[in-house]
Structure formats: structure tokens, C-alpha cells
Amino acid sequence: MEQASAYAIEVRELHKSFGDLEVLKGIDFTVAPGEVVCVIGPSGSGKSTLLRCVNRLEEPTSGSILIDGEDITDPDADVDGLRSRIGMVFQQFNLFPHLSVTRNLTLAQLRVRKRSKREAIEVAHANLERVGLSDKLDAYPAHLSGGQQQRVAIARALSMDPDMMMFDEPTSALDPELVGEVLGVMRLLATEGMTMMVVTHEMGFAKEVADRVVFMDDGIVVEESPPQQLLQDPRHERTRRFLQLVN
């Protein structure tokens, strides 16, 4: 039943309103397998809403979203199964504060993936090593720095063996000196070939790591192109103005 799709994420004519406020005004957006796409734009432009629609933390008002060719806006779609294949990293980390780092990483593996406890712990520890936190297995989130918490959150998402990762402003809540370690982990994932959609204000990261940068403003995609072009020679006046403000 599953037709092969050229895209990991394919968004068509997506509209989203909160009450009278239309936040997304017809978005067409794609991410190819293995591609790293950074979404930039002023706050309120709808970029986080777009990302949250992709794993249905927000219900789209209209339009369609295909993940690996499967329409997830279908009422019969298996949303839980879908979400377990899409890793999500939040601005506020959202670690489970009542659980140790290892338990944070094993909980969904046990409940959703139905892995054995032993396997779940092995996967958890492997992913903590990947983000450089092998020494924090038994720590609780409150005892970690913001950067460490965000790396744990990335490891938690990776422990589900997702097909793609989505980042919602992953460094915006961090002190400046902690941003680098999180971006470092994300850079590593990108070089490993992970499909990534990143909403970010880190222009340096976008320029260096992204295959494509998408600029959104006021609920629409204004332009998209490879980072060098979009960040250095944008076609649209709105993009130019935004880049002047952030640089």
C-alpha cells in the first residue's frame, strides 16, 4: 500500500488557524531523506507551528502532510506510531524531571517499542555516549546544565531510532556558552546522514550544516535555497531585512 515517496516530509497547502488568527497561510514544504533543512524567520512567522504540525502536536486546519509518503492528516492515521518515528527536540528540553537520565531514555523504548529492559538500557547508554554524557547515566535533569539537558533530550529522541529528527529552536533557551555543545551534537547527526528539520536562529549553524534554508514570514514560505545563496544573497526584500536585523 505504501507508495515510494521521494520525500521524508512533504507538506502541501498547509493552513493552520488558532481561532481567528491564521498562522500558516498555505505552506508547501519538503525535506528529502538525509537532507538537513533549517527554517528561519522572525518570531510569529509560523515556523514552530509548521514543525509542530508535522508530528501533529498541532492539528492542521487544512492541507496534507506526508511522512515517508504516508498521509498523517488522515483521521485513521496511526499518530502514535508516526510520532515514535520522528524524534522531537524542544526549546525547553522537556526532560522528565522525576526520572533519572537513563530512565528518561528508556521509558518510551519500554512502553512504545516494547523492548526488553536490558536492550533499552543498552540503547540508552549507547546514545548517551553519542552525545558525550556517559558519565551522567544516573543523574537527574535538575542537576544538569541546560546544554547537558538538551543533549540528553536529543539522546532520548535518538533512542527511539527515529527516521528523522525535528528541532524546535533547540538552543534558544541556553546560555550563550552552552550553545556550542548542542550544535556540536546536531552537526554530528547531520554528518551521520540523519534527516533533520531545524527551526533555529543560529545563522552560523544554518550556513555550515544545512543543505537548504527556508525563510518564513507571516505564515508563508518567502524563499528557500542553499544556505550560501539565501544567507548572503537573498532574492527577497523581506529576507534581506530579516538577515540585517539578526546579523
Next chain:
Amino acid sequence: MAMRGRQRERLFRAVMYVLFAAGFLAIVLVADWTLIRRNFFNVDLAREMFPDVLLIAARNTIVYTFLAFSFGLVFGLLLALMRLSTIKPYRWLATTYIEIFRGLPALLTIFLIGFGIPIAFQTRWHVLVNITLGLGIVAAAYMAETIRAGIEGVPKGQMEAARSLGMSKTQAMASVIIPQGFRLIIPPLTNELVLLIKDTSLLFVLGTTPATKELLKFGRDLLNTRANATPLIVVGVVYLMITIPLTQLVAVLERRNARAR
């Protein structure tokens, strides 16, 4: 000028101390200490009350509290989840229940369970069932609101994080939201426990045998047969020995919660 102000302050404090000492002295001198000692602090009578006051009365008070609290907790959680349900009839039902039983005197509920239902249906439940329901039905209404506040106090991002990992709403509730919610409400729940301990004193209306008396009934019966208030003082002290450690515990937990945030 500054000096004068401080002097006035010192004078005021001295006067207050003198007033206190004078009042205290007056009471000590005027009171009939022999009478008071015989009627409130009769050592022989107090000694007679042991060990029954602990082994029967205090034990019953604790058992009744435990039963009602357990029922209230489980049923209260159910009511809280109903109040938060997206299905309207469940919400209405829970809201109505909570409003009714928080608004009625606890004694009315106890009478209803102990006499109203047995008369209407010609049934008799075990006395422990009557006790559990009589107190637990009201306790559940209060605890439901506390638990709901706890669940709502867990940041929204926690549910989103759990759902984004593919967990169902029920799984997320059970392993992420409810455990955190309960942590937030341990202090108010402990207060609820203290209130319940005191409310067990209402259970005498269900009728008691010597083996089922709780603390207050135990003290009151001795007050009547011996025409002496000492038993009330003794059971009062036993109540305080149970409740004060609990309220102190609440204070400690609240301080710790405040620090954790």
C-alpha cells in the same frame, strides 16, 4: 529625634512584657489549682486509660483514617481524571459530585451511609464499609480538586514530550504526568490526611462497641462515667501526637518543594 524614637519603641516593648507577666500572674493566683488538677489532670484516671487508649482507640482512629484516605485517594483520582476528560458527561458528573459533597456537612453523609441507605434498601453493610464510605465519599470530593490542581500544575511540555516519543495519552498520564502531579500535591494531601484524622471523631454516630471506639468516643464515654475531664485531655494529647508530626512534615515538604523550583 532618632534616639527618641528608639527609646519610645523600647518603652513600648517593656510595657507589653509587663502586661503579659501581670496577666499570667493573675491567672495563676486566681485559678483554683486543686480543682483544675483533680478535673483535668487526674493522674490515676489517666493511668487507667492505658494501654486501651492506644491499643484500641488510637489504633481505630488510625485504621479508620487509613481506610477513608485510601478510598478518597483512589476515588478522588478517578474524579479528577473525569473532570479533566474531554467527554462532557464525565466532566459534568464529576463536577456535580464534587460540588455536592464539598457543600454538605460530613455528618449528613455519614448518616446517609449509616442509616439512610440501610433503611431504604433493608441492607446492612459491615461497619468498616460504612466508615470507609461515610468519610471517604467527602474526602474524595476534596482530594479530587487537589489532584486536579496537581495534574494541571505539570507543565504542558511534559505531555508534549511524552506524546512526541509515541506514547499514548494514557501511557503519558500514567508514567509522566500523574507521578509529577502527585509530587506537587504531597503537602496539601497531607493536610487532607490531618483533617480526616480529626473527622473520624464524627463516626460515633454510627454506633460503637467497646472494640470499635475511636479516640474521641473513648474519651467521651469515660468523661460521662467518671464525671471527669481528664480523659478528654489524654485523648487530646494523643490526637496531637499524631497530627503535629504530620503538619511539621508538611512544612518540611513545602520548604523542599519551594527549593526544588
